[in-house]
Amino acid sequence: MGELLIDNAGAPVPILAYQLVSLIIFFAGIYGFFTRRNLMMMLISVELILNAADINFAVFNRYLYPGEMDGMFFALFTIAIAACETAVAIAIIINVYRNFGNAEVDNLKNMKG
Amino acid sequence: MTQQIIFYLLAIAITAFSILAVISKRIVRSATYLLFVLLATAGLYMLLGYYFLFAVQVSVYAGGIMVLFIMAIFLTHKPGKDIRTKKGWRIHASLLLSVAGLLLSGYIILNNAIGIVQFIDKEELTMQQIGTAMLGTGKQQYLLSFEMMSILLLACIVGAILIARKTKNDKNESNETEL
Amino acid sequence: MGYTLIILLLPLVSFALLGLSGNRLSYKKSGVIGTASLLIVALLSFYAAGEYFVTQKAGAVFQTLVPLNVLWLNMGANLHIDMGILLDPISVMMLVVISTVSLMVHIYSLGYMKGEKGFQRYYAFLSLFTFSMLGLVLSTNIFQMYIFWELVGVSSYLLIGFYYTKPTAVAAAKKAFIVTRFADMFFLIGILVLSYYTQTFDFGTLTSGNSAVFQQAISTQFMGASALAWAMALIFVGGAGKSAMFPLHIWLPDAMEGPTPVSALIHAATMVVAGVYLVARLFPVYVLFTPEVLQGIAYVGAFTSMFAALIAIVQTDIKRVLAFSTISQIGFMMVALGVSKLEGHEGLGYMASMFHLFTHAMFKALLFLGAGSVIHAVHSNEMENMGGLRKQMPVTHLTFLIACLAIAGIPPFSGFFSKDEILSATYQHNTGLGVWMTLVAGLTAFYMFRLYFSIFWGKEKQHAHPPHESPKSMTFPLIFLAIPTLLGGFVPFGQFVTADRAPYTIHMEWLVAGISVVVALGGILIARKLYQHPEKPTMVPSGLKGFHNAASHRFYIDEIYLFITKKILFNGVSRAFAWFDRHVVDGFINGLATTTDWFSVRIRGFQSGEIQWYAWVFLFGSLLITALILFF
Numbered sequence: 013m014g015e016l017l018i019d020n021a022g023a024p025v026p027i028l029a030y031q032l033v034s035l036i037i038f039f040a041g042i043y044g045f046f047t048r049r050n051l052m053m054m055l056i057s058v059e060l061i062l063n064a065a066d067i068n069f070a071v072f073n074r075y076l077y078p079g080e081m082d083g084m085f086f087a088l089f090t091i092a093i094a095a096c097e098t099a100v101a102i103a104i105i106i107n108v109y110r111n112f113g114n115a116e117v118d119n120l121k122n123m124k125g
Numbered sequence: 126m127t128q129q130i131i132f133y134l135l136a137i138a139i140t141a142f143s144i145l146a147v148i149s150k151r152i153v154r155s156a157t158y159l160l161f162v163l164l165a166t167a168g169l170y171m172l173l174g175y176y177f178l179f180a181v182q183v184s185v186y187a188g189g190i191m192v193l194f195i196m197a198i199f200l201t202h203k204p205g206k207d208i209r210t211k212k213g214w215r216i217h218a219s220l221l222l223s224v225a226g227l228l229l230s231g232y233i234i235l236n237n238a239i240g241i242v243q244f245i246d247k248e249e250l251t252m253q254q255i256g257t258a259m260l261g262t263g264k265q266q267y268l269l270s271f272e273m274m275s276i277l278l279l280a281c282i283v284g285a286i287l288i289a290r291k292t293k294n295d296k297n298e299s300n301e302t303e304l
Numbered sequence: 305m306g307y308t309l310i311i312l313l314l315p316l317v318s319f320a321l322l323g324l325s326g327n328r329l330s331y332k333k334s335g336v337i338g339t340a341s342l343l344i345v346a347l348l349s350f351y352a353a354g355e356y357f358v359t360q361k362a363g364a365v366f367q368t369l370v371p372l373n374v375l376w377l378n379m380g381a382n383l384h385i386d387m388g389i390l391l392d393p394i395s396v397m398m399l400v401v402i403s404t405v406s407l408m409v410h411i412y413s414l415g416y417m418k419g420e421k422g423f424q425r426y427y428a429f430l431s432l433f434t435f436s437m438l439g440l441v442l443s444t445n446i447f448q449m450y451i452f453w454e455l456v457g458v459s460s461y462l463l464i465g466f467y468y469t470k471p472t473a474v475a476a477a478k479k480a481f482i483v484t485r486f487a488d489m490f491f492l493i494g495i496l497v498l499s500y501y502t503q504t505f506d507f508g509t510l511t512s513g514n515s516a517v518f519q520q521a522i523s524t525q526f527m528g529a530s531a532l533a534w535a536m537a538l539i540f541v542g543g544a545g546k547s548a549m550f551p552l553h554i555w556l557p558d559a560m561e562g563p564t565p566v567s568a569l570i571h572a573a574t575m576v577v578a579g580v581y582l583v584a585r586l587f588p589v590y591v592l593f594t595p596e597v598l599q600g601i602a603y604v605g606a607f608t609s610m611f612a613a614l615i616a617i618v619q620t621d622i623k624r625v626l627a628f629s630t631i632s633q634i635g636f637m638m639v640a641l642g643v644s645k646l647e648g649h650e651g652l653g654y655m656a657s658m659f660h661l662f663t664h665a666m667f668k669a670l671l672f673l674g675a676g677s678v679i680h681a682v683h684s685n686e687m688e689n690m691g692g693l694r695k696q697m698p699v700t701h702l703t704f705l706i707a708c709l710a711i712a713g714i715p716p717f718s719g720f721f722s723k724d725e726i727l728s729a730t731y732q733h734n735t736g737l738g739v740w741m742t743l744v745a746g747l748t749a750f751y752m753f754r755l756y757f758s759i760f761w762g763k764e765k766q767h768a769h770p771p772h773e774s775p776k777s778m779t780f781p782l783i784f785l786a787i788p789t790l791l792g793g794f795v796p797f798g799q800f801v802t803a804d805r806a807p808y809t810i811h812m813e814w815l816v817a818g819i820s821v822v823v824a825l826g827g828i829l830i831a832r833k834l835y836q837h838p839e840k841p842t843m844v845p846s847g848l849k850g851f852h853n854a855a856s857h858r859f860y861i862d863e864i865y866l867f868i869t870k871k872i873l874f875n876g877v878s879r880a881f882a883w884f885d886r887h888v889v890d891g892f893i894n895g896l897a898t899t900t901d902w903f904s905v906r907i908r909g910f911q912s913g914e915i916q917w918y919a920w921v922f923l924f925g926s927l928l929i930t931a932l933i934l935f936f
Contacts, residue, residue, distance in 0.1 A: 032136075
């Protein structure tokens with residue numbers, strides 16, 4: 013395990029270390045998404061999850077296909093998508109706040125059977 | 126060795142701040158922790174040698190998106206107020222599931238990551254390379270995605286305006302709730 | 305002669321028009337549309353008949369003409385179903401009969417049905433019926449005939465149940481449909497057996513007399529008879545159902561619940577002779593290959609005609625008397641077919657049967673329309689409410705008398721000639737049968753004049769409205785139909801329709817004619833003595849009391865049917881099925897429903913509307929599946 017995390021010989025940082033970091037961000041985001049009532053907080057959690065994905069794109073690109081740029085570009089595009097998603101989500105949240113007086117997810121239960 | 130030290134510093138920061146971001150009771154603090162996570166992530170990109178990505182991460186994510194967040198939080202929250210969370214059992218269930226997922230994914234990674242550790246080279250990508258790849262139409266060039274993205278952004282702008290726009294009727298009603 | 309297609313399709317168009325426009329058309333318009341289309345059909349039919357009988361005679365034999373034959377369903381290498389039009393002497397003759405009677409009924413209904421609710425619907429159904437009946441007689445193959453056969457059944461059902469608010473009418477419609485449908489099942493089986501062995505539906509091939517076609521069907525034996533005999537017998541059962549032969553006759557008297565013009569059209573002149581037409585159509589097969597079945601047909605016909613005549617004597621509802629008389633007359637036709645051979649003088653019975661079909665259609669339609677006119681005037685079907693109507697209703701009286709004389713067989717009315725031919729043919733075949741049929745003829749005269757005297761003679765009854773003659777639209781058809789009733793006998797029918805298609809000159813058998821006239825006159829005189837002054841209590845000789853009782857209950861045939869269906873079938877057989885259905889089949893379905901309900905009540909909680917909960921469940925499932933793939 014140790015030699016996987018700290019590699020003295022070749023590469024500066026092993027891929028596994030990056031992945032564990034991204035994994036932790038991802039599941040932190042999941043946890044936040046499940047437990048928060050506030051829509052802004054849920055959005056923050058979603059940003060964490062997206063960020064974790066970005067890291068993976070970049071890392072896989074660099075370690076597995078260093079000659080190509082696909083991963084980096086996907087990370088770029090994902091950032092753009094995150095920006096879009098945030099803009100729309102915030103617009104929705106503001107609308108929710110306007111209609112209900114707070115920005116809590118409990119207001120939105122129209123899907124209840 | 127220096128790189129490894131920097132990486133572990135960043136890794137510890139990311140882990141700590143991301144967990145703090147999701148358990149903090151104050152929303153502004155959460156947003157700040159998120160900012161830290163994003164900045165640390167930018168540091169990771171720097172370590173990997175993706176300087177352009179680093180710049181984009183800092184300017185778009187940590188700059189643009191975070192400003193949006195802060196503004197939205199100001200619009201929808203009374204300052205200094207604690208944020209309510211879900212009921213207890215739901216928190217436990219979520220924690221359980223997150224940890225289980227973490228373990229499962231970690232197990233998979235551990236079982237598959239051995240052998241792919243080589244970091245082949247880290248020559249810097251020039252802006253010319255990036256620009257050619259982004260605006261070319263050949264193999265592994267991304268003009269189509271780029272254009273799609275611009276359309277998506279346009280659609281988002283229109284959508285966001287449409288959703289957030291006040292209709293004439295609720296202008297009067299929502300005066301007191303609005304800032 | 306491609307224009308015969310118009311004859312067939314025009315009523316269909318008129319049905320679609322009237323049926324689809326419903327109440328949007330006024331009474332007058334819908335009546336006029338229906339009648340006008342029928343007028344065109346009738347004129348075309350007359351023209352077609354004229355053209356056919358003049359031009360289609362090659363070497364003294366009438367040719368079969370197929371102006372149209374379209375492949376409709378291909379069912380394998382040899383077997384295919386066509387749709388087409390077949391013209392030969394009997395189909396052309398039927399064309400004339402149907403269109404004439406149908407036209408008269410259309411005109412008559414303008415007066416009779418005036419102001420009825422659903423007038424438009426009535427005309428639409430009449431058109432549908434006319435279409436189906438024309439299609440039936442013009443069919444080129446037995447399967448096409450079966451299709452139209454069923455359509456005829458449906459339109460008969462619709463018209464009997466026209467007064468659908470009346471429970472008896474609904475019951476009668478159902479009864480008619482079920483009984484004829486029951487018979488049609490045998491018809492279908494017969495068709496299937498026949499086509500299985502002969503590999504054809506086509507009438508042209510079947511009636512060509514070519515024994516190679518039936519080689520296989522004859523050589524296959526099943527329960528002591530050849531497959532062909534079974535098939536032809538089963539087909540006859542279908543015909544017997546439509547033609548109300550014993551014991552499938554029970555629906556016809558009840559069918560009188562329909563409007564009277566409908567009875568005249570369907571249950572007297574056209575549909576009920578479909579069975580006769582069917583046997584005539586397949587006559588070469590019967591006579592050449594299955595003479596034993598033909599013999600059976602003769603005996604069924606003979607028994608039915610006597611049986612129905614006996615019942616007709618004691619019925620008090622005038623329409624029912626006519627209904628039983630119809631059954632009896634169809635029996636005559638069946639007997640005539642049954643005793644016939646194929647060629648020349650031997651084939652007299654076939655000619656006589658068709659001749660009687662023709663004249664019977666005219667005078668029986670006249671009788672029904674006359675009865676309708678009487679009912680219209682006195683608002684009752686029962687004889688006891690009638691009497692002395694000859695002064696109030698002169699036209700109806702006169703035409704009714706003509707028809708009665710015709711059916712009784714008094715010269716020179718049309719019925720005399722056709723019935724005389726039938727009796728001659730019967731004597732030729734078997735003297736015993738001849739005597740039997742002569743007796744039936746006497747009974748016919750008796751019950752018809754019982755009817756006549758009870759309606760038009762005797763003491764006048766008190767009525768809420770004094771009876772008066774019917775409007776012109778009703779008396780015109782009576783007068784029109786009286787013409788063929790008077791003169792139809794002088795048509796040289798043998799020149800046109802014979803078993804072998806070669807013209808045949810009818811000879812009077814003076815002895816037979818003399819006997820039948822004497823017997824008929826005897827019947828009339830007895831009826832006159834008993835019923836001309838019906839204010840005298842009707843004497844029933846004490847020895848005949850039992851018979852009288854039985855006959856007025858129609859010899860308890862309906863009761864026997866009810867016993868079989870209700871007691872035996874419903875109680876015995878159906879009960880077990882019902883139990884199975886209720887407990888096993890329904891139980892299974894209900895069990896499914898209960899289980900679903902049970903689960904859904906428990907699952908409902910998942911549908912909380914909370915997006916986070918959904919996400920939780922989604923992630924849980926994903927992880928579960930991942931774990932399963934990973935570890936198992």
